[in-house]
Amino acid sequence: MTLPYRPSKALVIGLCVSSALAVIVLVLLLLSGGPVGFAVSALLAVAPLPVLLAAVLSLDRLEPEPKLNLAFSFAWGAGVAIVLGVVLTLAGQALFARAGLGEQAVDDAGTVFLAPVIEEALKGSALLLLLFRRREIDGLTDGIVYAALAGLGFAAVENVGYYLGAFGEDGVGGAVGLFVLRGLIDPLGHSIYTSMTGIGVAYALTRRGPFRFAAVPLGYLGAVILHALWNGAATTQSLPVLGGAYLVIMAVLAGLVVVTVAERRRLLGKVAAYLPGYQPTGLVTPQDVAMLGTPAGRRQALRWARGAGLGKAMGDYQQAATELTLLHLRAEREGADPRRFAADRDALLYVMAGARRW
Template structure:
């Protein structure tokens, strides 16, 4: 039987590379390289060797906020981390596609509309405080709508929406910072670049991520809920993002007092986002504790394992334990096990909300199959059972209990092949994969009698 595609199972897609995602990454990369090349040529044209030096300093300065922001963004979503390729796509969209679109439209808006209508001074203010926020938040927000359309099932919490939004915005801020730093270098020299870096890179590096996070929250609401409000949520998020962005841009015309007031508002918005992330973490832990006990009869999870899965400290300890006993392969197996178990709990959470995809039973069986395969990969390297730190004895952990679960893997493989052929799975076969759970209680309701 072919090996299971771990990433495909966790992401809820067909096995193999996603062609559309690969194309998106390529387009984003080309646009990003195009913008960086354009800025390099601009530096060379304005100052020759001196301009190239300014470009290199600007590029280095722009990397520093990115190196600070990305780890903080990923820290928000540690319990159920988003697929790396999707995060890369989001970053490249912001750094390339969104910047190119914004540069073109902002320039046209200022030269063709704002300045001719309002004059040079007022036109610049209108373009900065009104046109730019609308254009830039729209350019960044499009990719979040694409994710909502194509990868809705990946967005299980508001934190997921914030994570994708922050990655898009961080990419956008990276390329925009190179542009601003280089402009300051030409206008005011090295000290002008340093001043702009301190203002944009150190004092207010969270600006773009905070604005676009509003769209991410709206998109997350649309992904997690039903009803008419879900259609309005992304629009409301976009409006909030534009208003925050306009407030910050407009504050620059009122000196340090204006910047201070705007900074204070953004600080409290950031605190609100952190509170949302904390609440999301609690809801995810509650989903693990509530829904996974129904799967105790499978032998793949025990009460001790559920306690381990419900804390970041327990998860880290389990991965370290697996690495000590089976090397890097064991650590990866434990990571796959933890992610599959978490996704299983979140699948039932989506069922409770009424937003699960059709044929959710196939995804359930795939997660269980992955948990089984991950455990077997680890056990193949262990000479004898070793009691994990979260369980009193080896038999207290489902990760170390060998059980005959081949029928789940076979069922998942068969259903996948049938879906690819456009046929519906056989109801009889599906019962064979799920009967064991229903005999102990229906997991769809999150409860079951472990026997």
């Protein structure tokens, strides 16, 4: 983020509280499962995280989101969403038990109905809290990234618990067997579900029209349906049913990638619409516009700059130019206070000027 970033107190407090809750949950799991079982489970839960985080963050590499916002989303999923999810699901299952349902029916209701409804509301609430940072959400891709990180945080801590349970029953073999399903075959499940809510929130913030906020509950509904589909298929213990649910979820994942690619192309296309107007400043040339307008051109320029020891300057220039394009898009979409627009524009031009001096 090139423009000055001022995190709100609520965001910082939310990050601290969520992180503390995640640590408390992990400590409780350590005390209940023992050091060996916890070490095995934590290792299996953390092992795929670097690759998954890199994959999610790569979706938004044109204009990376503030690190504090990203950390908040991940911590919210790992802390607040986990704790409240467990508490509310257990409370709901207790109500079903009081209604006279058998033990198996209560477990199935918790898995297929309560967990999707409660967990998707809690993970998605990270996006609702970020509504107050609406300038950080410039498109559907941003909503997907924030939602996916909340899902990754939730899955990481949840998986420690699941692997610990499998370790207690069948030792290392049981934990590794479950890891194959949750950590290798379906590692992005929670992220994909919650991305539906992320798309809904981002659509509401980046579109016009009186009904745009209807996208938020619709996105949440989509998240619940996908989550319930997978959980319901798992309860059947039928490989064909589980395989069918998996194909649906993978199709949704492919759709999310298509959305991000389409948005990236649209943003790069807008570079040619807005940046030529800054050629009289000497900070933008026709060659710069051509370079900034394609992913290949950006990569080639970065490779050249790194070879010349100017990688940071080129990165700063590309990011500032991208944010300048987004500033114009936001003003076109929402209108803008002229003085605020001018201040933000000049701050970005200052960065671009500093980068060009190198």
